[in-house]
Amino acid sequence: MAKLSVNINKIATLRNSRGGNVPNVVQFAKDAQRFGAQGITIHPRPDERHIRYQDAHDLKEAVYTEYNIEGNPIPKFIDLVLQVKPTQVTLVPDAEDAITSNAGWDTIKHKDFLVDVIKEFKQNGIRTSIFVDPVLNLVEGAKETGTDRIELYTEAFAHNYVQGNNEGVKPYTACAELANKLGMGVNAGHDLSLDNIQFFKEHIPGLLEVSIGHALVAESLYLGVENVIQMYLRKLK
Template sequence: MTKLSVNINKIATLRNSRGGDVPNLVQFARDVQKFGAQGITIHPRPDERHIRYQDVYDLKPEVYTEYNIEGNPIRQFVDMVLKVKPTQVTLVPDADDAITSNAGWDTIKHKDFLVDVIKEFKQNGIRTAIFVDPILKQVEGAKATGTDRIELYTEAFAHNYGLGNEMAIKPYTECAVLANALGLGINAGHDLSLDNIKFFKQNIPDLLEVSIGHALISESLYLGIENVVNMYLRQLK
């Protein structure tokens, strides 16, 4: 079964909008794990627009499933991850002013940088993943960095699948086959939803984990968080 990691950035956004502690991020993390989620994902940004750096430390003792911290590996981020020692760190090349992650790494151009960063994390017992577009040469480049896993950036698939184009899955399937052959684990995330997750899962061999936040939280406004978590788990079996 593919693991479901719930990205809780949107809960932090809602909390921050009123300046208090409602909804409580730590309690939400406890609850979604109780409801069946197999991981918690957060993406602290330098401007702390949603996840605050203090949240990263507060969540550590409460995440008993898999703790996945995403982010651009600037020095402040690297030092924090090394202190917290989550299950996994996912490296994302997002600019400070990006609304959300919008591209994978150029694993060839940034190979030397990624090699050094990944080595530091792995020496500290932290599993690494890097965000990549569904391009075969970028998957090959990812292998050369020493990363444990890739995370396929799925926005293009989700957009085109929503327009009725099932062939949008093809480059993702091809990249997954290559990643498996190279010994890389496969994660995926960005704009995956209840509408497309089953089809995606069925076409990605050995998909280990999906990270879902925006769609899952939005769907939960109508259907309830416990119900939605279990709807995803059924689709991922």
């Protein structure tokens, strides 16, 4: 079974829109785990427009499953991760003004940089994952960085799936097979939802973890958080 890590950025966005501490992101993380989530993901950005850097510290004691911190490894982010020491750090090359992540790493062009960053995290006992597009040579490049896992960027799959093009999963299957062969774990995330998650999971060999936030929170507005988490868990079996 692939693990479900709930991205709680949208909960922080809602809190920040009103001020104060409602909804409380720490309590939401506790509740999500109580409802069955097997991990919590946050993606702090430099402008702290949703998750704040202090949230990352506050969540440390609340997350008793897997704690995944995503982000672009600028110095401020690297310092945060080394202070918090989450279970996993996922490296994402997003620009500071990006609304959401929109591309994976060029693992060949940025190999030397990634090698240095990943080495530092691994020396501190933090599992590493690299956000990558479903391109075989980029998966091969990821292997050369020393990363433990890759996270497949699934926006293209989700777009194809909603258009009725099930063939769009094939590059992801091929990349997962290659990652397995090379000894890297496979995670996935971005635009995965209740509509497409089961199909995706069934076509990705060795899928270890999915990180889902926007869709899960949106679906929960109608169906309830506890119910939606349980629905994901059933589809991920």
